[in-house]
Structures are given as C-alpha cells and as structure tokens.
Amino acid sequence: MKSEKNTGLTVVAPRASEPAGNYFQHIWASIAFTVTLGVVACIVYPTIVYFLAQTIFPAQANGSLVDKNGEMTTKDEDAVGSYLLGQGFSASQYFQPRPSEAGAGYDPTASGGSNQGPLSDKQINGLTNPATTQPTTQPESLAFDGVRLRTIHYAVNNNIAFNLYHAVYVKNADGSVDLQKQDKVPLSQFENKDGSLNDVALVDAFPHPVLGQDAPDYSRQVVIAADFGTPIPGDAVTASGSGLDPHISPDNAAIQKARVAQARGISPDKVQELIDAHTDQPGLGFLGDPGVNVLMLNLALDAKYPMPTTQPAK
Helix, strand or coil, rough: CCCCCCCCCCCCCCCCCCCCCCCHHHHHHHHHHHHHHHHHHHHHHHHHHHHHHHHHHHHHCCCCCCCCCCCCCCCCCHCCCCCCCCCCCCCCCCCCCCCCCCCCCHHHHHHHCCCCCCCHHHHHHHHEEECCCCCCCCCEEEEEEEHHHHHHHHHHCCCCCEEEEEEEEECCCCCEEEEEEEEEEEEHECCCCCEEEEEHHHHHHHCCCCCCCCCCCCCCEEEEEECCCCCCCCCCCCCCCCCCEEEHHHHHHHHHHHHHHHHHCCCHHHHHHHHCCCEEEEECCCCCCCCCHHHHHHHHHHCCCCCCCCCCCC
C-alpha cells in the first residue's frame, strides 16, 4: 500500500458569498459620489481656474480689452474694443475690416455668417426689399449688399480703376453660359445727387437669375463690373464665419494703405511700418495665415499720426 506525500498545500473550503449591502446603501453611496463630484467640478475647479486667470492673465481673462492707447485694460469704462473682436470703421483715415453679418454687424451677441453658398444669388448679387404701400409707403431699400456691390464700394473707396459694362448672356457651343461684355456704362448713372453710390439701382441691375426659368433670358441686359486695376482680395468682400474676425489680410491692408496715408497726410512707408508691427503671424508658425489686426493698427495710427483738429473760427 502506497503512502501519500504531504504537498504542503492548504485547501480552503468554499463559503457562502458575503452580502454586498442593501439597496439603500447603494443609493446613498451614489448620491454622495454625485454631490462630491459636483462640488469639485462645479465649485472647486472653476474657483481655482478663475483666481489663477485673474491673477496671472487678468486682461485676457476679461475679454482682451484694449484702451485708446492700445494697451490691455481690465476697466470697462476705459475699453474701446477687444483685441479678439472686429468692429466697424468707415472713415477714410482708418483701415476698414472685413464685412460682417453678425447681427447688424460686428455684434458679439449674434456671432455668425450669412449661410449663403458660393453660387447663391443673394450672396453674389445682393437683395433688395420691394417698395411697399401698406401699412406705410416705403421706397425700395437694400436688404443685403452681396459680393458685387461690396467689390464696387471697395474699389471706389480705395481709388481702384474699373469699368461698368452692359452685358448679355451668351450660350457657348458646349452648352455653358457666359456673360459677355458690351458697351461701357458710366458710374455716374448709378450715383445719387450727392455723389454716393445708388446701391439699390446697382443691385437691381446685376445679373440675377430670372425666377421660374431654367435658362437665362438671353435678351435681358444686365450690368457687371470688370477690368479692375488691382485684384480685390477675397477678405475685402466676404465676411468671416463668425462675422467678428479682427484681422484682414496683408494684401487687403496694402491696398488700403494709400488711402489712409493720404487722409492723414503722411507717407505710405510710415503706414507700412505700422502695418508690419500689427501683423500677427500664423499660430506656431504654420497654423493659418498672417493677419493684420485692424483695431490695433487704427489705434496705433491715432496715437502716432493723429488727425489734425479743426481750430474754431475767431
């Protein structure tokens, strides 16, 4: 009979499973975890971030506001704008920003674009509100300017030569359709008595497609602008997706330079120095394109080359 050897192993007999707690214990544990996480994520963490931001980066944490001297400020009463947001400038002595479709224009509470596609008639040719007689008599008015009208305004404001033409639709042998220039049209035909552009008349004359027709009306005569002496930068006549882009392209700034220099009575070279100083380079050196911050550039112009003040008559 063989003897069994002791292997040194201890065999533990299985025992009944231990209770994992009752139903209410699980509920209270979940509630305690949720409350703790809420306090940490909603109170402790934001409070720490807030105090760190206000201590280390107070200007940036409060909207990157700048005063009239172009310096960062945390005082709302001293702020003239934000480094991060575009705003409108129309006077000839200032660089002008990209068009904006945020609310009524450059409205930070209504950021957004037009959502018009590149082939949209409204985006290209603009749109007018028809004249009304009810409830009150109102003349036809401009509802949306469009790229063609913006291009003409930009050319006129910056002394860029161009021509207006009557044009008709021509069908090519391959079935495509082109606008063919005909006789020149004087710009004065679309000017008001004060010399300003008649925007409504121009938009009405642009080549809108005829509603209800698949093919263009080949007998219809329209008006187009062509032969621009300088190519018009795309950012000069199109809005950004947010409508709040504070930058314009260096090409756009270079075209506006002559107008600003003339209005301020200084040389274009002096204006170019400020353009270079307020051109932001791409992020990390390769993300995006260089951009000229319009607000900061205009503030620098006012600080260094202020407009002469008119002396009151004696």
